[in-house]
Amino acid sequence: DSRIKAFAEQCAKALSPGGNGGGRPTFTDYFATYDLSSDGRAPSADFKQIFRTAAADSDKIDADVADKQVRLDMFKFVTGTIEQTAALVTGVLYELARNQNIQNHLREHLDSELDEHQQQVKIDQLDRLPYLENLLKETLRKYPLASVVRRVATKPYIVPGTSDRCTIEPNSLIVVPVHALHHDAEHFPEPGEFQPHRFPGQLSSAYMPHGSGPQSYIGKHFVELEAKLVVAMLVSRYEVHLDSSNPGTPPDSLDPRSFAGVRLKVVNRSGVRESRMYTSLQQLHNGNNEKFMFF
Incomplete structure (x- = not known):
């Protein structure tokens, strides 16, 4: 398809160092600046250089490849984190709309940290908003991005506490029910309630919204950082409510896609109608000082 080919060419150009031709930072410039060891300078120790060096050290691949x-x-x-971020932000906003006291408490924290005329949230400011961190953790507990985690056993393992010495054999597929663990009252009292005050504190080993161990989701920190930025900017500027005239269908915590039936009302805190919002996460309908958000 010619459109797919054109898109691929544009992506390749944008991802190539200096490919935009305008002197503006490229896509990769936002993540790392690296040096080739062959140019006489010491290579940087950033994220991209580590992967590039590891790949180039192989006899089977050259530096360009x-x-x-x-x-x-x-x-x-x-690009793979976009859907995860949207799902997390959606869950947070839905729970804030259902729990106005929690939303007001978060807004108090945001107002004390963010300047009234500030257009962007800075990373160091997010570090000073622990309540926002707690909100994300509780959202991921109630609505884990993956309801199960699959692993393959690499060696025999005897399950402790089993009278018949139940053994998991090598190459056996193990399915860990993350959603069930997150909604187990033994680990999280009143699991159906949204309670950010569960955190901080020592996280239970049953808490694994991104999986666990070295094979956990590689983009988890990036997803949470993006979600914090979006939620902080939205809640600092808008009030989020359930649309009482058309509340929609309550979401199923097992299926993030079920949020598609939820309708929220977003009210500008200043009462001034604005022309644009974060349209990547919602569709907006014009109103006086009210906007409607669909998931």
């Missing part, structure tokens, strides 16, 4: 492969992996990393 390694560079292209890393750019491709980074592109997958960023």
Whole structure:
């Protein structure tokens, strides 16, 4: 298809160092600046250089191929987190709309940290908003992005506490029910309630919204950072409510896609109608000082 080919060419150009021709930072410039060891300078120890060096050290791949492969992996990393971020933000906003006291408490924290005329949230400001971190953790507990985690056993394992010495054999597929663990009252009292005050504190081993161990979701920190930025900017500027005239269908915590039936009302805190909002996450309907958000 000619459109797909054109899109691929544009992506390749944008992802190539200096490919935009306008002197503006490229896609990769936002993540890392790297130096080739062959140019006489010491290579940097940033994220991209680590992967590039590891790939180039192989006898089966040259530096140019390694560079292209890393750019491709980074592109997958960023684009692959879009859906995860949207699902997390959706869950947070839905719970804030249902729990106005929690929303007001978060807004108090945001107002104390963010300037009234500030257009962007800074990373160091997010670090000073622990309640926002707690909100994300509780949302991921109630609506885990993956309801199960699958692993393959690499060696025999005897399950402790089993009278018949139940053994998991090598190459056996193990399915960990993350959603069930997150909604187990033994680990999280009143699991059906949204309670950000569960955190901080020592996280239970049953808490694994991104999986666990070295095979956990590689984009988890990036997803949470993006979600914090979006939620902070939205809640600092708008009030979020359930649309009482058309509340829609309550979402199923097992299926993030079920949020598609939820309708929220977004009210500008200043009472001034604005022409644009974060349209990547919702569809807006014009009103006086009210906007409607569909998931």
